[in-house]
Amino acid sequence: MKFYLRLLAYVRPYTLQALASILLMAMVGLLDAFRVLLIKPIFDQVLKPSDITPHLPLFGAHGVVIDHRVVQLNLEQLVPGHFHNAWTMVAFALVTSSIVKSLCDYLGTYLSNYAGYGLITDLRNDLYESILRRSVSFFQKHSTGTILSTLINDVEKVQFAMSTVMSEFLQQFFTFLFLTVVVILYGGKLAWVLLLFVPVVISSARRIGRSVRTTTRSGQDKLAEIQNILHETVTGNRIVKAFNMEVWEMVRFRTAARRLFRANLRSVSAQAISSPLMDFIGFVAIALLLLLGRTRIQQHAMTEGVFLAFIVAVFKLYDPVRKFALFYNNFQQAMGASSSIFNFIDAQDDVREKPGPVQLKAFKKTFSFNHVNFCYADEEGQKQVLHDINLIAHRGEVIALVGPSGAGKTTLVNLIPRFFDVTSGAIMIDGHDLRDVSLHSLRTLIAKVTQETILFNDTVRNNIAYGQPDVPKQKIIDAAKAALAHEFIEQMPDGYDTVIGEKGFRMSGGERQRLAIARALLKDAPILILDEATSALDAQSESLVQAALANLMQHRTVFVIAHRLSTVRRATRIAVLEEGSITAIGTYEELLTSSPTFQKLHQLQFFDISEAAVAARNHS
Numbered sequence: 001m002k003f004y005l006r007l008l009a010y011v012r013p014y015t016l017q018a019l020a021s022i023l024l025m026a027m028v029g030l031l032d033a034f035r036v037l038l039i040k041p042i043f044d045q046v047l048k049p050s051d052i053t054p055h056l057p058l059f060g061a062h063g064v065v066i067d068h069r070v071v072q073l074n075l076e077q078l079v080p081g082h083f084h085n086a087w088t089m090v091a092f093a094l095v096t097s098s099i100v101k102s103l104c105d106y107l108g109t110y111l112s113n114y115a116g117y118g119l120i121t122d123l124r125n126d127l128y129e130s131i132l133r134r135s136v137s138f139f140q141k142h143s144t145g146t147i148l149s150t151l152i153n154d155v156e157k158v159q160f161a162m163s164t165v166m167s168e169f170l171q172q173f174f175t176f177l178f179l180t181v182v183v184i185l186y187g188g189k190l191a192w193v194l195l196l197f198v199p200v201v202i203s204s205a206r207r208i209g210r211s212v213r214t215t216t217r218s219g220q221d222k223l224a225e226i227q228n229i230l231h232e233t234v235t236g237n238r239i240v241k242a243f244n245m246e247v248w249e250m251v252r253f254r255t256a257a258r259r260l261f262r263a264n265l266r267s268v269s270a271q272a273i274s275s276p277l278m279d280f281i282g283f284v285a286i287a288l289l290l291l292l293g294r295t296r297i298q299q300h301a302m303t304e305g306v307f308l309a310f311i312v313a314v315f316k317l318y319d320p321v322r323k324f325a326l327f328y329n330n331f332q333q334a335m336g337a338s339s340s341i342f343n344f345i346d347a348q349d350d351v352r353e354k355p356g357p358v359q360l361k362a363f364k365k366t367f368s369f370n371h372v373n374f375c376y377a378d379e380e381g382q383k384q385v386l387h388d389i390n391l392i393a394h395r396g397e398v399i400a401l402v403g404p405s406g407a408g409k410t411t412l413v414n415l416i417p418r419f420f421d422v423t424s425g426a427i428m429i430d431g432h433d434l435r436d437v438s439l440h441s442l443r444t445l446i447a448k449v450t451q452e453t454i455l456f457n458d459t460v461r462n463n464i465a466y467g468q469p470d471v472p473k474q475k476i477i478d479a480a481k482a483a484l485a486h487e488f489i490e491q492m493p494d495g496y497d498t499v500i501g502e503k504g505f506r507m508s509g510g511e512r513q514r515l516a517i518a519r520a521l522l523k524d525a526p527i528l529i530l531d532e533a534t535s536a537l538d539a540q541s542e543s544l545v546q547a548a549l550a551n552l553m554q555h556r557t558v559f560v561i562a563h564r565l566s567t568v569r570r571a572t573r574i575a576v577l578e579e580g581s582i583t584a585i586g587t588y589e590e591l592l593t594s595s596p597t598f599q600k601l602h603q604l605q606f607f608d609i610s611e612a613a614v615a616a617r618n619h620s
Helices: 002-009 012-037 039-046 086-133 136-141 144-235 237-242 246-272 274-298 304-346 409-414 439-444 460-464 473-482 486-490 509-523 539-553 588-594 596-619
Strands: 064-066 069-071 366-378 381-394 398-402 424-429 446-450 527-531 557-561 573-578 581-586
Touching (some): 012 086, 039 086, 039 304, 086 304, 144 246, 144 274, 237 246, 381 409, 409 527, 409 557, 439 446, 446 509, 473 509, 473 539, 509 539, 527 539, 573 588, 573 596
Parallel strands (some): 398 573, 446 527, 527 557
Antiparallel strands (some): 064 069, 366 381, 366 424, 573 581
């Protein structure tokens, strides 16, 4: 119920449309019941020409008793005065009520769906915004497939319930309400027989609904698993082909599809029982009413027309009752889906911004790590990655981080834009703890270029000017020239308006990297992070990227990670990391004499370079 109430809270901006749709659907239900009332005068007067009575009572010959008063409603009171014939009065009432009902049905359905789709649009926007603002650890805990399944499939389940099903529910609810009045007015004591079946209907619907909710959630989870496999195989299609793993991936997909098939069957079996069950209950009730009604007619307690109108009303009443079970199942599916949606919206970030944070205007003096420790939390518990890190970078310095794989270099630079919070210690920027600083203002001061270049399926221009749609084109060109990217961009079919494909796969690795450098140049942030920016490139591409990086690093404070020591020769200072600790800090020449680890790295790379040179000479 709490999820349902939260969903209804999203209706507030569409209150006017929702209320109008309710009123219009109430009119639809009222007119549907009114047409049932016309059955009595049709059979008792219209089809009996010998009956010349001037009155066409709708509530029986003697009316109904309400609050000790007899109330009667005649059809001639509802039609224009110049209609006197029974047939013309009934025909006018039928045609007019059908036209008004159709109009109300159309407008009510439109407005109900307007409110429903508006609600879902706002919910989807809130969910996407919530996911987008989650910290990096959130994306480590949840697979891409799970996130996409929630954004698409779970929202679609809620959308169907809150738009299509809701409009149908409103119509059927008011039809049920007004037909119930007709059944009570015409049936009298016979109507109370139907109450015997109400507990059976309600208890059955509740049990089926609980089962539907559980099986729906299971099905959504299995669908998320399929989407995760799809995402991995589509984005990693080159690896799949290189390792001849098509058959393996097909087996994985078919196994997951089979699990989804079974989950869907369980959901269908839970839902499918409701309609035949309601059919059985409904027709048992009608059979009983026919038996009792025959006795009432024989006793002249009611006319054939009244009884026929009563039975038609019961039949029409049965349709909403049967559909209510389906509606309940749909709403239970929506509740199962909404639980995942609101869990994502309500997720607590590991990285949270304090109220009234410090707004940084510029980076002026120093960026420092003071006794920083950092732990990752996983299923096995806490795993310490960084130990007592002390490091200071003054404005304009280039700090290089070197060390073996797994030493904690990338983790260290990920703390700079506060992708994670330190476990203990503090990171300071111009004397402010990062935890006291606005995330937006902090990240505005930082640009990052990584080994895995992230580009979007958009134009070259929009990739360089990411997040800056109004920047003049000349500035984009200047950034591309400084990144040594202008020449190859101009050779593309549409130049800066060329769409580069998903992740920029239409370009070489060096071209993608220079595009990322142009993006960082255009941002013009005073702090720069380079994480293995040239490690995946060939010698020619690396030389071009190194030249572009040299332009990018000018007049900036730089933290650079590189396995190739040639990349860090220009560093002001080099920090050597081993097993999460800084074991040495100094210049390139100082570390060659003071750090065994750095000496080893130097010797290994010098040996590799020498071997490559010898191989090249032998080849020539």
